[in-house]
Amino acid sequence: MTTPSPNPNAALAKAGRYLTFSLGAETYGLPVLNVREIIRLCPITPVPRMPDFIKGVINLRGTVIPVLDLRAKFQMPEAIYGDRACIIVVQLRNATGGSNLIGAIVDTVEEVVQLNDPQLESAPDFGGPPETRFILGLATLSGGVKTLLDPEKVFLTEGLLTLTPPPSAEPKTTDA
Amino acid sequence: MNANHDAPLPPGIPPEASDRIGRIGEELAFVLPGEDDGLLPINHFLLDLEELRGDEIPAAWTEGLKVARGWIDEILDGSGKFTETSIRRFNEWHAYMSSVADSRSEGLGLPAWPLDWAGSGAGADDVSAVTSFVVPVAASGEEQEPACSLNLEEDLELLGEFHAESLELLQTIEQGVLVLESNPTDAETIHSIFRAFHTFKGGAGFLHLDAPRNLAHELETVLDLVRRSERCIDAGIINLILAGADALGQFTRAIGAQLQGTDPGSPIAVPTSDIIRRAKAAARGETDPLSPPPRDRSGNEVPPAPVHPSAEVIDVPVRQSAPSAPEAPSSASFSPKPSVAPVREILGGDSSGGFVKLDTAKLDSLVDLVGELVVAQSMVVENPEVRAIESSQFVRQLRQLRRITSDLQSTATSMRMVPVRGAFQKMTRLVRDLAASGGKKVQLLLEGEETELDRNIVEKLGDPLVHMIRNSVDHGIEPPDERIARGKSANGTIRLSAAHQRGGIVIRLSDDGNGLDPVRIRTKAIERGLIRGDAGMDESDIVSLIFLPGFSTAEAVTDLSGRGVGMDVVRSNIEGLSGKIEVQSVPGEGTTFTILLPLTLAIIDGMLVGVGEDRYIIPTLSIRESFRPQPGMVSTIQGRGEVVSVRGRQTPLLRLGRYLGRPTRAASLEDAIIVVVESGEAARGLVVDELLGKQEVVIKSLGQTFRHQNLLAGSAVLGDGSVGLILDVDTLVKTPTFQHTAATADASNA
Numbered sequence: 001m002t003t004p005s006p007n008p009n010a011a012l013a014k015a016g017r018y019l020t021f022s023l024g025a026e027t028y029g030l031p032v033l034n035v036r037e038i039i040r041l042c043p044i045t046p047v048p049r050m051p052d053f054i055k056g057v058i059n060l061r062g063t064v065i066p067v068l069d070l071r072a073k074f075q076m077p078e079a080i081y082g083d084r085a086c087i088i089v090v091q092l093r094n095a096t097g098g099s100n101l102i103g104a105i106v107d108t109v110e111e112v113v114q115l116n117d118p119q120l121e122s123a124p125d126f127g128g129p130p131e132t133r134f135i136l137g138l139a140t141l142s143g144g145v146k147t148l149l150d151p152e153k154v155f156l157t158e159g160l161l162t163l164t165p166p167p168s169a170e171p172k173t174t175d176a
Numbered sequence: 177m178n179a180n181h182d183a184p185l186p187p188g189i190p191p192e193a194s195d196r197i198g199r200i201g202e203e204l205a206f207v208l209p210g211e212d213d214g215l216l217p218i219n220h221f222l223l224d225l226e227e228l229r230g231d232e233i234p235a236a237w238t239e240g241l242k243v244a245r246g247w248i249d250e251i252l253d254g255s256g257k258f259t260e261t262s263i264r265r266f267n268e269w270h271a272y273m274s275s276v277a278d279s280r281s282e283g284l285g286l287p288a289w290p291l292d293w294a295g296s297g298a299g300a301d302d303v304s305a306v307t308s309f310v311v312p313v314a315a316s317g318e319e320q321e322p323a324c325s326l327n328l329e330e331d332l333e334l335l336g337e338f339h340a341e342s343l344e345l346l347q348t349i350e351q352g353v354l355v356l357e358s359n360p361t362d363a364e365t366i367h368s369i370f371r372a373f374h375t376f377k378g379g380a381g382f383l384h385l386d387a388p389r390n391l392a393h394e395l396e397t398v399l400d401l402v403r404r405s406e407r408c409i410d411a412g413i414i415n416l417i418l419a420g421a422d423a424l425g426q427f428t429r430a431i432g433a434q435l436q437g438t439d440p441g442s443p444i445a446v447p448t449s450d451i452i453r454r455a456k457a458a459a460r461g462e463t464d465p466l467s468p469p470p471r472d473r474s475g476n477e478v479p480p481a482p483v484h485p486s487a488e489v490i491d492v493p494v495r496q497s498a499p500s501a502p503e504a505p506s507s508a509s510f511s512p513k514p515s516v517a518p519v520r521e522i523l524g525g526d527s528s529g530g531f532v533k534l535d536t537a538k539l540d541s542l543v544d545l546v547g548e549l550v551v552a553q554s555m556v557v558e559n560p561e562v563r564a565i566e567s568s569q570f571v572r573q574l575r576q577l578r579r580i581t582s583d584l585q586s587t588a589t590s591m592r593m594v595p596v597r598g599a600f601q602k603m604t605r606l607v608r609d610l611a612a613s614g615g616k617k618v619q620l621l622l623e624g625e626e627t628e629l630d631r632n633i634v635e636k637l638g639d640p641l642v643h644m645i646r647n648s649v650d651h652g653i654e655p656p657d658e659r660i661a662r663g664k665s666a667n668g669t670i671r672l673s674a675a676h677q678r679g680g681i682v683i684r685l686s687d688d689g690n691g692l693d694p695v696r697i698r699t700k701a702i703e704r705g706l707i708r709g710d711a712g713m714d715e716s717d718i719v720s721l722i723f724l725p726g727f728s729t730a731e732a733v734t735d736l737s738g739r740g741v742g743m744d745v746v747r748s749n750i751e752g753l754s755g756k757i758e759v760q761s762v763p764g765e766g767t768t769f770t771i772l773l774p775l776t777l778a779i780i781d782g783m784l785v786g787v788g789e790d791r792y793i794i795p796t797l798s799i800r801e802s803f804r805p806q807p808g809m810v811s812t813i814q815g816r817g818e819v820v821s822v823r824g825r826q827t828p829l830l831r832l833g834r835y836l837g838r839p840t841r842a843a844s845l846e847d848a849i850i851v852v853v854e855s856g857e858a859a860r861g862l863v864v865d866e867l868l869g870k871q872e873v874v875i876k877s878l879g880q881t882f883r884h885q886n887l888l889a890g891s892a893v894l895g896d897g898s899v900g901l902i903l904d905v906d907t908l909v910k911t912p913t914f915q916h917t918a919a920t921a922d923a924s925n926a
Binding site: 043045046047048049050054056057058059061062063064065066100101102 | 544545547548791836838876877878879880881882885888891893897899900901
């Protein structure tokens, strides 16, 4: 496992500092450069007729930002968020040079780690639909394997920007 | 002329004069040869002196001012720096003027006129007569167009200020001209134009921009004569002022471009000699023989229109006339005379108060911070522990805090709102020019210019408006003879209005011209493959085709009498502001464009409604009424859903919770509240659980993530710090309320 992978895809995950967090039993990492801040879980205003993984919007000191449920995004079973649940506010550059802030709910935030090339390898082909396209690579640490996420893919390109609500002419029949 | 010893103030020279003379003296104490320190302040005080008015001003005083003006202009013309000679002269002058002033107040004789000053006695009008000690000035009669270069390294900051200031000055001039067209004797306006040219001259001279300086100087001279009632405003002078302002505007824009880094250091050459020659002729009292054709916005001369009575008809009687000229002749001189009455009212109102230029990013961040403050304030107030405090003094203090924060918020947010007036008034000039060049008679009526809009929207509104006005004047309004033949008044009317409406802002541009021809539009659209030949469309659908890209090609322009020029660009501009544009047209009677600008960037009054656990904001302006339905008010129409009967009108119901896919609390309709909302012609009764109150909210964008939905118009931070979603009423009222045939409805909507 610890063999540095000759796979050219390994270059996807760059050495550097990553913020690690957990969802259920799994541990993930996001490049620190994309993390704007971490805030405590706060009341989230649900936005109707959005895909499940859009949890809603919050007021981040005067700016309204969307919040994603990473569990839903990764098609993991729903869970009650505990006391240690946080919202990681991720900052992304968009095409026009501005920056987008998006929040992501995670179970717990662990730590910031320095990852070097020998610890990094590309994601193996799991052979199925689960979301390998979100994955920059894997990192092996003493504590186990961490999945390094590609913030652009998780938060922007997939779904969100192309997302449209159910067409307005298709009223749902879900009575209260 | 007899000095009255008992009077507290001497007649003639006004009391402020001594103060200005004294301050010039102070400035003179610090000037140095080869330096320009003090030049502008002295120029400024001199200008003040020149503007002072009195009944019995002695000739020596007036001549003294003229001499000093000549010297200052020489310096500004030439090196821009003092020399030993000029400093000596100024000191002499200061002593002389002081004693003139004293002689008035103390009843002494006038001091002797220093012999080596040029232009003593009468006839010092021509400042070039005092050219004796500075670089020769190329002020008159040059045939080649002088170019001037900017010294970007040294003068960067000054140039920036000059540029910003000039833009304001030019606007003052243009607005002033519009006033003069209707009231050519308005002294205050004449003065403001004079002063604008003068200030421009000072700035340009200081920066060694000779060509614009000379131009401004000549125009100033003409205006000065007008100011002193030696000349009267007539069409020739107005055209001259406008031509001059255009040329100065070109300089200013060129400077602006270089400041932005475009082609820095390249010489700026704008044709001025022709205007200078005309100005000199006008100053000599000659009638402008060829009142030149108006210029279009790019500064190119447009060919003179056939129906264009020229200025000299009325000029003759005015030329020699007495100081208080009748105002009738000059205002009658323009055939395409725009309506300027509203402009005048406005100018009357804004003469007081000062302004501070401010970085908009700072302003935006201030508004955000104040928003946070309001939220933090209400969190403190709502805190249970704080509420438990039972002290009437503390409660009073909290109330005080709440009041201040709320005042602060409304002030901060209003700072970003500006009246749409600025954007509208630019159109007055445009209509005037376009009408003149097209040989048409068009008046522009402005309404609701005080309507406030976010400044970002106002700024971006200019281009689409120009485009649409151009279309209206060029192709909508018919030539006068054609209009008369059709039984219309020869004067075409374009009406530009702004109003708060439909939960947003509506800007309407209507003309009483020819209207759009649906038959030709349809033919053209079929030719271009934009619609199918058998497409069933009513007239309003057809005229909307002009917004399609690909409809407005050059060919389409000529074939369709030009309507539709770049209307797709207009639409995309408006949609860039999240707005909408609609067109209605009656062939032969006119066309109306309606621009709906959205809530975003603005503040709205919102009604907070509860649906289940959720809260939504409905713009109060879209709400017609809200009520708790009584049994029997709601009935079901087979296949069409539910309708509620409100005062005899049947309004379709939309169960908001069901529509949004969110749980609701009300068990039956009788427990719920119906909020009737409307947008345009359509209305819906929204079924909600409760009304939670009205609130003024600052609209926040939902951002990129949600840009592909049309259910929500935005969001707002509520008093408890949470986010409330603002419903897009326009979408709601267009939602089909019946389910089984939804697909059909959707298709017809599209």
